[in-house]
Amino acid sequence: MYDFDKAIDRRGTTSIKWNKQYAFGQKDGLLPFWIADTDFASVPEILDAIKERCDHPVIGYSEPLDSVYTAIQGWWERRHQWRPDTDWMLLSYGVVTGIYFTLNAVVPKGGKVLVFTPVYDPFFAAVKNSGHTLVDCPLDHKDNYYSINFQAFEEELKNGVQAAVICNPHNPIGRVWTREEMERIVELCVQYGVYLLSDEIHADFGMARPYTTAGKFETIYDRLVVYTAISKTFNMAGLGSSCMIIPNPELKQKISDSYDACWMFGPCDLAFTAMEAAYTHGDAWVDEQLAYLKGNAETVNSFAAEHMPRVQVTKHEGTFLMWLDMTCFGKSSGELTSILAKEYGLALGDGSHYGTQAEGFMRLNIGCTRDTLIKGLEQMAMMYDKYVK
CATH class of the missing domain: 3.40.640.10 (Type I PLP-dependent aspartate aminotransferase-like (Major domain))
Structure with missing residues (x-):
């Protein structure tokens, strides 16, 4: 059994995901859910x-x-x-x-x-x-x-x-x-x-x-x-x-x-x-990682339904990336990115980067510990309560 709940501190390494916070207008302190690598310790072998x-x-x-x-x-x-x-x-x-x-x-x-x-x-x-x-x-x-x-x-x-x-x-x-x-x-x-x-x-x-x-x-x-x-x-x-x-x-x-x-x-x-x-x-490790990510995806779905019901979570079939329709905020993806970072300490992927029809959408990387994911979702719920509810 592998421990995907174990937090790996990647700060101070060469991690773009954790270090490149200035890209979101911040120097430090953001929980990163953007660039597509995970925070899991790789296969020991x-x-x-x-x-x-x-x-x-x-x-x-x-x-x-x-x-x-x-x-x-x-x-x-x-x-x-x-x-x-x-x-x-x-x-x-x-x-x-x-x-x-x-x-x-x-x-x-x-x-x-x-x-x-x-x-x-x-x-x-x-x-x-x-x-x-x-x-x-x-x-x-x-x-x-x-x-x-x-x-x-x-x-x-x-x-x-x-x-x-x-x-x-x-x-x-x-x-x-x-x-x-x-x-x-x-x-x-x-x-x-x-x-x-x-x-x-x-x-x-x-x-x-x-x-x-x-x-x-x-x-x-x-x-x-x-x-x-x-x-x-x-x-x-x-x-x-x-x-x-x-x-x-x-x-x-x-x-x-x-x-x-x-x-x-x-x-x-x-x-x-x-x-x-x-x-x-890598077979056993990959199987356990996939099971853990399925749990993370279920966590996002259930949390959004309860706490952010107007945020539409695209039906998720694969990858460790989830696609959120946040048009209920009435803001551009760039504006959402800025608010998430500056007011709530979160870095998500700006949806407009993926095509002109994706304005108001955001990409969420769930390749992290469940605890980190829940912390991020709780911050998003606070933003939802202020700007939508």
Whole structure:
């Protein structure tokens, strides 16, 4: 058994989540529920493996051993019933970096790239900064639930979209796309010759239903990249390690060449060590973490219903991020962010960063101890009583 109730003091470390308080207009004292890492001590076997590697006196230029790839393969087979070939794997620094270099490799400059919004805001930067045209395909939103508007999606593909960047489970709304939804996305991408870039970094946080990877649909293999990482699942974001799974060898080579052209080579040796240990020894820890996060999500739902009934909590199916409709306050997300920080000592994610239709929404990171979460919710209830009740 692991103790997810144990508070880890991250202040004074290099933690952006806890140290970058000036971003909210404060110098200190905020409870942070914003940037997407958790406050849980990671898997002991990962930390032990890193310590053991550091006992060797040289950490030089490195490349992964075969055992790293087989550990990744084993995890996907055990956890998600998909066995990707190790030859399909390309390790890199991060998912967003991988999307950027993929777009550089496969979509001509100015080409159209689609995202479903509201969505993780670095997607916008990856598309625009790689010289491509962003196509915003808003998700339908009804009764605190989001769904894909497949008619609008198909129309955009007809109009020349060359790549679709999706995330599953979807950040920030917490949807876990059903197998039928994933199948329809794949069918349309195949029909219109569109690359499917599937960010599956939150794959291990499916709560409401079995998670379905895009990798299960062989019809899209010629144009598919699946992006994974240990950063969210095992709270290892600081190592900058991820894995792209690319079934098409020619596509994989194009993306690899795109990296090499910028002298961007793989993660460091310590990251390789952490990846192998995580995917070999992390099952029980991940299961317990998921159970704890389900409890946190239930806490948010019940607390909001009792103390902030006009705050609409989006139905939560996955990730450790919850999506709150706080339009009842009658304020912009920026105004909510400021009030939360300056008056109530809380740092939440500004919803407007995730799409223009998300004004008045906020993202809440529940990857913390239950005690910390309840303290934050109590502060939010005080704000609700002042501004809404």
